Amino acid sequence: MMIVMKPTATEEDIQAVVERIEGCGARAHLSRGEEVTVIGAVGDREHVQRLGLEGHVGVSQVVPILKPYKLSSSQFSHGRRTVIEIDGRRVGGDNFSLIAGPCTVESRDQLMTAARAVSDAGASMLRGGAYKPRSSPYSFQGLGQEGLRLLAEAKAETGLPIVTELMDARDVEAISEVADVIQIGARNMQNYPLLAELGRTGLPVLLKRGLSATLEELLMAAEYVLKEGNPNVMLCERGIRTFETAYRFTLDITAVPMLKELSHLPVIVDPSHAPGRRDLVLPLSLAAAAAGADGIIVEVHPNPEEAICDGPQQLYADQFADYVEHVERAAAVAGKVLSAAA
Numbered sequence: 626m627m628i629v630m631k632p633t634a635t636e637e638d639i640q641a642v643v644e645r646i647e648g649c650g651a652r653a654h655l656s657r658g659e660e661v662t663v664i665g666a667v668g669d670r671e672h673v674q675r676l677g678l679e680g681h682v683g684v685s686q687v688v689p690i691l692k693p694y695k696l697s698s699s700q701f702s703h704g705r706r707t708v709i710e711i712d713g714r715r716v717g718g719d720n721f722s723l724i725a726g727p728c729t730v731e732s733r734d735q736l737m738t739a740a741r742a743v744s745d746a747g748a749s750m751l752r753g754g755a756y757k758p759r760s761s762p763y764s765f766q767g768l769g770q771e772g773l774r775l776l777a778e779a780k781a782e783t784g785l786p787i788v789t790e791l792m793d794a795r796d797v798e799a800i801s802e803v804a805d806v807i808q809i810g811a812r813n814m815q816n817y818p819l820l821a822e823l824g825r826t827g828l829p830v831l832l833k834r835g836l837s838a839t840l841e842e843l844l845m846a847a848e849y850v851l852k853e854g855n856p857n858v859m860l861c862e863r864g865i866r867t868f869e870t871a872y873r874f875t876l877d878i879t880a881v882p883m884l885k886e887l888s889h890l891p892v893i894v895d896p897s898h899a900p901g902r903r904d905l906v907l908p909l910s911l912a913a914a915a916a917g918a919d920g921i922i923v924e925v926h927p928n929p930e931e932a933i934c935d936g937p938q939q940l941y942a943d944q945f946a947d948y949v950e951h952v953e954r955a956a957a958v959a960g961k962v963l964s965a966a967a
């Protein structure tokens with residue numbers, strides 16, 4: 626249920642409603658707008674209904690939230706879009722975030738060369754996996770702790786915030802020390818205990834869409850993070866499994882405007898993993914930016930021929946500045962400017 630307060634409601638009125646909601650075992654989430662405050666009551670709908678909040682002082686109306694996802698829904702934020710601030714860079718709103726870097730942290734030289742190239746080209750953040758979800762248990766699994774140490778070094782030199790993947794709740798502490806954004810990979814989108822754990826950390830989360838997840842399932846996964854009190858969630862479209870076999874995954878561009886209609890959370894697109902081919906990364910990036918995406922997370926490597934994983938799709942670091950120029954223009958078509966440090 627959504628309790629819409631009157632513009633004249635006082636702080637005491639709001640707190641009194643919150644106490645009534647919590648008193649019946651539900652949770653109250655506040656969304657303060659310029660004019661009115663909306664209180665999302667998440668819990669047993671019947672219990673909340675029985676409170677009769679329509680008649681409570683300061684309450685304008687009580688509206689059921691019809692979607693199964695609540696806190697991530699546009700209805701809950703009454704049209705306001707979430708803007709997440711990461712080390713002075715803004716994600717969402719009129720900002721276009723460019724997250725770039727190698728698929729995997731492989732060595733000091735590889736990471737630092739990539740980090741300098743993307744930083745010089747104007748990237749907003751640096752990506753790089755220290756823990757990698759590989760289809761084969763016999764493949765390289767990432768440098769782990771050593772990878773995190775190198776990411777910290779790249780951040781110290783370039784000033785770029787770090788986006789890196791978390792796969793195991795036991796690594797939350799170590800990764801949180803380095804990461805500014807925690808990436809939840811497609812294969813873990815429905816790892817609910819992991820999502821709830823991140824909800825309790827408050828750290829910004831980049832939540833990738835599962836290989837065969839519907840948009841509703843993606844939003845329900847986001848709900849697990851939001852429900853624990855962490856509002857900093859970015860949704861990421863990275864391609865889904867379809868009957869098409871000409872490329873690895875089908876990048877669902879339709880998901881961009883659709884998610885922006887259904888939710889107030891920023892929408893990021895990964896143009897690298899769907900095609901699995903470098904030459905298709907630019908056209909998909911342009912499409913994503915023009916469709917209104919709030920940003921892109923793209924793979925860049927100084928020497929992709931020698932990459933340990935995802936080599937064929939990684940952009941050449943020395944060509945990245947040219948790529949950024951093109952993407953920036955497409956983002957401008959959708960009214961967005963590249964997000965840089967404030």
Ligand code: PEP
Pocket residue numbers: 728754758809810811812833863895898
């Ligand atoms: C990645 O970003 O390197 C990655 C493994 O992505 P996904 O989880 O989307 O496959």
Ligand code: MN
Pocket residue numbers: 728729898924934935
């Ligand atoms: Mn990859």
